Amino acid sequence: MNEMNLGSILLKTYQVTSLIIIFMLSSLPEVCAVDKKKQAPSGAVPVFTNFVYSGDDKIYNENPLKPDEFYNPILQGCYPDPSITRKGDDYYLVCSSFSMVPGVPIFHSKDLVNWNQIGHVLDKPSQLKVETAGISMGIYAPVIRYNKYNDTFYMITTQFAGGFGNIVVKTKDPHKGWSDPIKLKFDGIDPSIFFDDNGKAYVVHNDAPNRGEELYNGHRVIKVWEYDLEKDQIIEGTDQIIVNGGVDITKKPIWIEAPHIYKKNGSYYLMCAEGGTGGWHSEVVFISDSPKGPYRPAPSNPILTQRYFSPNRENKVDWAGHADLVEGPDGKYYGVFLAIRPNEKDRVNTGRETFILPADWSGTFPVFENGLIPMEPKLKMPKGVRNQTGSNGFFPNGNFTFTDNFSSDKLDDRWIGVRSWKEDFVKVTKKGLQINPFSINIKEVKPISTLFYRQQHKNFTATVTMDYLPKSENDLAGITCYQSESFNYVYGLMKKGSDYYLVLERTKKGQSTILASEKIDISKPISLQVSAQGDEYRFNYSLDNTNFNNLGGTVSGDILSTNVAGGFTGALIGLYATSANDI
Incomplete structure (x- = not known):
């Protein structure tokens, strides 16, 4: 039996034996599901514009x-x-x-x-x-x-x-x-x-x-x-x-x-x-x-x-x-x-x-x-069919670029939440996509205020521009690469004292480590970027939307794989905001 198959068996066995616990928990009154989903009391609300995802396999x-x-x-x-x-x-x-x-x-x-x-x-x-x-x-x-x-x-x-x-x-x-x-x-x-x-x-x-x-x-x-x-x-x-x-x-x-x-x-x-x-x-x-x-x-x-x-x-x-x-x-x-x-x-x-x-x-x-x-x-192709993928409203495949300026009243169906409905935290405004932060962070098994797009290539670049002024150390917004609540990267802007920092945090098995941080001038919107070449991920930023600087060097995508993180999902790229920052 090969190692991958053994991992599959263990995951499946874990799944079945956990059902009784899950159903018991799920049947309890959801005493805090709605109350917890409050906007940041400080009013720190990021606005995202110009999301571009591009694959290059x-x-x-x-x-x-x-x-x-x-x-x-x-x-x-x-x-x-x-x-x-x-x-x-x-x-x-x-x-x-x-x-x-x-x-x-x-x-x-x-x-x-x-x-x-x-x-x-x-x-x-x-x-x-x-x-x-x-x-x-x-x-x-x-x-x-x-x-x-x-x-x-x-x-x-x-x-x-x-x-x-x-x-x-x-x-x-x-x-x-x-x-x-x-x-x-x-x-x-x-x-x-x-x-x-x-x-x-x-x-x-x-x-x-x-x-x-x-x-x-x-x-x-x-x-x-x-x-x-x-x-x-x-x-x-x-x-x-x-x-x-x-x-x-x-x-x-x-x-x-x-x-x-x-x-x-x-x-x-x-x-x-x-x-x-x-x-x-x-x-x-x-x-x-x-x-x-x-x-x-x-x-x-x-x-x-x-x-x-x-x-x-x-x-x-x-x-x-x-x-x-x-x-x-x-x-x-x-x-x-x-x-x-x-x-x-x-x-x-x-x-x-x-x-x-x-x-x-x-x-x-x-x-x-x-x-x-x-x-x-x-x-x-089947006889008589013409390939229209990526045009005329059809899903793209191969190497493609997905761009969203958030100018439509209805979000593209490729945008999803995790445990939370988009309507509970997202608002499309004239300035861009506003994410109203929950007082919950991304490591919790609760509804999170994060809008996700699936990673669809081994080699890709995803870039977004964010206009954000954190009001307190509890505020953070940015992007995340997310395999699960216990395995993820958070790349965001936060406040410490009177200064503002861009931070990169890696979470593995629920244990978090700050990989890098840098003091940032936030007088203008900041462009955040994640790029991957197979297992190598890099997190970059730009203050002029043209020249990008790296933060944290090259990091491993291991925690974004099912091999390391377990489970049955693929990696997600998220636009993230929280008023319960723990970094």
């Missing part, structure tokens, strides 16, 4: 696109656990969001190449309650499905916060919002819903083995329930185990999860992830004559993995799995799945990203085309 520079090609992944940065569905010519894709707010980003496409974000599924406080949840809690493995029999879309997921557990929300139109969550009466994680030709519905999910029957660490099962569409609830007593352990339990497979049922040519197919979400990750498939089994594994599993190749291969893509299938506009099947692209030190800072591959389903079982060889950065 070698792989894109060395692999320019031809007219009939597009880049893989289709969603760069922390967009893991993708699920996809189709209604007519419209495709909808969702991803995990953990304790990011709003929850469950949702994308729309007509061709599987060009995607635009239409918002978030869980975009109201009644749907998402992650105020006391760690960054890697919250929303896991959402699945989106369209039911043609009642013309309704369903999103089913596990919310590890707020006392929710497994939930489902519905809508007739994904562009117009979703219902409040309906709590589902079963345990386990990674639920998926399936609608049969006869109008019946079923739910499958990952669960623990029956009590006393666990054979090894990572032993899990897949369960199926019949589902009552009128009551929107599983039918009690209909559950049964359809996969025990995985493809071959004698080999002690770990973490069979993320199940989906499909129907093709009268047969039922169960596709699952197996091997944990790290280096042994894979996708496997089973077949049955009934949605409730028994299911028989394909003779040539896995159908997707990157685990068999040299760890030193160039342009490495790894951890591939957690897939979902859909029929494409050209009649071929395609699968979306997560994978990672580590940096030169094999660390994962950009998180688990959304990839796509065609799937050959001309035989009995589907197989991902080129999913069992080292993955390439480019794909051929």
Whole structure:
């Protein structure tokens, strides 16, 4: 078992064994969730303008696109656990969001190449309650499905916060919002819903083995329930185990999860992830004559993995799995799945990203085309499709620049909060983006007054201009590079005595160290910048928005990786303000 896989197992085991504690905490009255979110009593409120994020990865520079090609992944940065569905010519894709707010980003496409974000599924406080949840809690493995029999879309997921557990929300139109969550009466994680030709519905999910029957660490099962569409609830007593352990339990497979049922040519197919979400990750498939089994594994599993190749291969893509299938506009099947692209030190800072591959389903079982060889950065487009990524409102990929002058009344959907709703601390003014500080700092597991953008490249530069006058030593504002509440960099402006200082602080395992500080003239707005070349990060500043000076030298991005910080998210770049500065 490789080191990365072991880390995945430990993380997953920690996740499951923590659920009881999390649900107990989440169900307590939120006595301070709102009261704590007060503006700085001193009135120190920063205004941010001219945010520019620019990626410059070698792989894109060395692999320019031809007219009939597009880049893989289709969603760069922390967009893991993708699920996809189709209604007519419209495709909808969702991803995990953990304790990011709003929850469950949702994308729309007509061709599987060009995607635009239409918002978030869980975009109201009644749907998402992650105020006391760690960054890697919250929303896991959402699945989106369209039911043609009642013309309704369903999103089913596990919310590890707020006392929710497994939930489902519905809508007739994904562009117009979703219902409040309906709590589902079963345990386990990674639920998926399936609608049969006869109008019946079923739910499958990952669960623990029956009590006393666990054979090894990572032993899990897949369960199926019949589902009552009128009551929107599983039918009690209909559950049964359809996969025990995985493809071959004698080999002690770990973490069979993320199940989906499909129907093709009268047969039922169960596709699952197996091997944990790290280096042994894979996708496997089973077949049955009934949605409730028994299911028989394909003779040539896995159908997707990157685990068999040299760890030193160039342009490495790894951890591939957690897939979902859909029929494409050209009649071929395609699968979306997560994978990672580590940096030169094999660390994962950009998180688990959304990839796509065609799937050959001309035989009995589907197989991902080129999913069992080292993955390439480019794909051929479906016939008749034109690549419009990065233009006409479609999401960019490859090397791109994202600029936001904060001149629109509505913030771009790529801006998110962590445990806090943007509306609670952000205001767009004529002067720029105003962040009203909470009396909470970024190291607390509480709502924080920070607006985040995902790191989407190994090599990038992010720059923002800030106009800010801290009133007391409790005030700080600036930028942060954030993997979690316990692993982050804070680069901000603060006051000490009658002077103003720019400070750089590194927090690892909750322990903070000041790496550098410098007295600053704040008579004019200051431009703050973070740049990364793989694992090497540098924090710079400019007083004239042209000439940049470095503070703190080159620092390691190790704490911004899941390898060091743990968890399931990618690094975030934040515009941060607090009236509870502890530096």
